[in-house]
Amino acid sequence: MLKGRHLLEPLDFSISELDDVFALAEEIIIQPELFARVCSGKLLATLFYEPSTRTRFSFEAAMYKLGGQVIGFSEPNSSSVVKGESIADTIRTVACYADIAVMRHPKEGAPKVAAYNTSMPVINAGDGGHQHPTQTLTDLLTIKSIKGSLNNLTVGLCGDLKFGRTTHSLIEALARYEGIRFVLISPEELRVPDYIRKEVLTKKGRSFTEVESMEEALPILDILYMTRVQKERFFNEEDYVRLKDRYILDAEKMKLAHEDMMVLHPLPRVNEIAVEVDNDPRAFYFQQAKYGMFVRMALIMKLLGV
Amino acid sequence: MVLVNSIAKGIVIDHVSAGRGIKIINHLGIDKAEYTVAFIMNASSNKYGKKDIIKIENEIDVDLAALGLIDPQATVNIIESHVITRKINLKLPEKVVNIITCKNPRCVTSVEKNAPQIFRLVDKENREYQCEYCDDIVDVKGE
Numbered sequence: 450m451l452k453g454r455h456l457l458e459p460l461d462f463s464i465s466e467l468d469d470v471f472a473l474a475e476e477i478i479i480q481p482e483l484f485a486r487v488c489s490g491k492l493l494a495t496l497f498y499e500p501s502t503r504t505r506f507s508f509e510a511a512m513y514k515l516g517g518q519v520i521g522f523s524e525p526n527s528s529s530v531v532k533g534e535s536i537a538d539t540i541r542t543v544a545c546y547a548d549i550a551v552m553r554h555p556k557e558g559a560p561k562v563a564a565y566n567t568s569m570p571v572i573n574a575g576d577g578g579h580q581h582p583t584q585t586l587t588d589l590l591t592i593k594s595i596k597g598s599l600n601n602l603t604v605g606l607c608g609d610l611k612f613g614r615t616t617h618s619l620i621e622a623l624a625r626y627e628g629i630r631f632v633l634i635s636p637e638e639l640r641v642p643d644y645i646r647k648e649v650l651t652k653k654g655r656s657f658t659e660v661e662s663m664e665e666a667l668p669i670l671d672i673l674y675m676t677r678v679q680k681e682r683f684f685n686e687e688d689y690v691r692l693k694d695r696y697i698l699d700a701e702k703m704k705l706a707h708e709d710m711m712v713l714h715p716l717p718r719v720n721e722i723a724v725e726v727d728n729d730p731r732a733f734y735f736q737q738a739k740y741g742m743f744v745r746m747a748l749i750m751k752l753l754g755v
Numbered sequence: 756m757v758l759v760n761s762i763a764k765g766i767v768i769d770h771v772s773a774g775r776g777i778k779i780i781n782h783l784g785i786d787k788a789e790y791t792v793a794f795i796m797n798a799s800s801n802k803y804g805k806k807d808i809i810k811i812e813n814e815i816d817v818d819l820a821a822l823g824l825i826d827p828q829a830t831v832n833i834i835e836s837h838v839i840t841r842k843i844n845l846k847l848p849e850k851v852v853n854i855i856t857c858k859n860p861r862c863v864t865s866v867e868k869n870a871p872q873i874f875r876l877v878d879k880e881n882r883e884y885q886c887e888y889c890d891d892i893v894d895v896k897g898e
Contacts, residue, residue, distance in 0.1 A: 535867055535868075535869060536863070536867050536870075537867065537869060537870070554863070555861075556861060556862065556863040556865065556866055556867075557859065557861045557862050557863060557888060557889035557890075558862055558863040558864070558886070558887070558888020558889045558890075559863040559867070559888075561863070561887070561888050562863050562867050562870045562888065565870075576863070577861045577889075578861060579861075579889055579890065642890075642891075643892055644885060644890045644891065644892050647877075647878075647892065648877060648885070648890075648892075
């Protein structure tokens, strides 16, 4: 039963609860018109303390397509946050009006603070370099739809694995499935945080290797999950400039991959996937974005219990 | 051999790892106490070789989780009428609230000052705790 629950971290839902969300998303994909009024009279609050285009649009589109309404802010300067209001007070106030809230925040764990201060469902839409569980729902639904299963896959994650919240969430979520092998491709400075290496991978006995060469990894992958090196996560501009174009996937490198490897990317991309790869049938990142809206529709419905 | 009298009523913190007694004294804030406090350093111990002992002749509130974090080897003995009425073996607490502070500058607790600092034990052997909010891992060996 997901009604009234929060989604703060990728493991908040069991595998069978995730399957329920995916099954509903698949129903919505087939006949979206059947769901056009299920959230009539419900209000979604979007609390975006950090810029976002696709995640916010995706949530707003999801709520509107369910017949609900949306309130919120898309940058903190347009809200009482600028006056120094705490997250706890903001969420308590918002809960007086809204039925469900989505929060993006530059600080890690911020949605958890919100959730601890309200019984209204809170969805983490990205907290700093920490987690991004609804992107993971999107990623899992995309993989499941294309590969038919979430088991027995060799998954390469490439780029900024230190601050890349989508990769942290995806690793945690996929680590629960059978026969998953991770290949973590990053420069030394951008390797996964200790808690992912120790608590998620090592302690649970998951198969993983850490490499620096994308070319070396490509031939063995079923999925390549590319990420952007995020300028906003660096304290030091020099480090960003040095690392930002470390990995660029282009048509030449795609020749090294096998013919049914999937290329995913949470988007937005900058230079890490050359535009020429977009036409490769193995490129699924735009399809992935579409799944994002459907899975968020399913999530909103489940948390509201409609 | 140093002789210290037994106490009539109060608390004896025994089997403290040698050298950690001062941390407990500081934590409890009893260095400025007006009641009797005996602090014995490097007493001989059959089990550990050396140990510290703290005897407090007063009823005071002690946070067992905090003491366990400082020294899980120690024991807390409650004394009434010169007799031990309760003996508590300390251990590393599973969860600590407002004892450890998250050092991750990206953690929400760096800006949300009223949020309780919550940590959970993830590795007993290495005395590692994980922040409830940002998942950062800290070791408390130096606490």
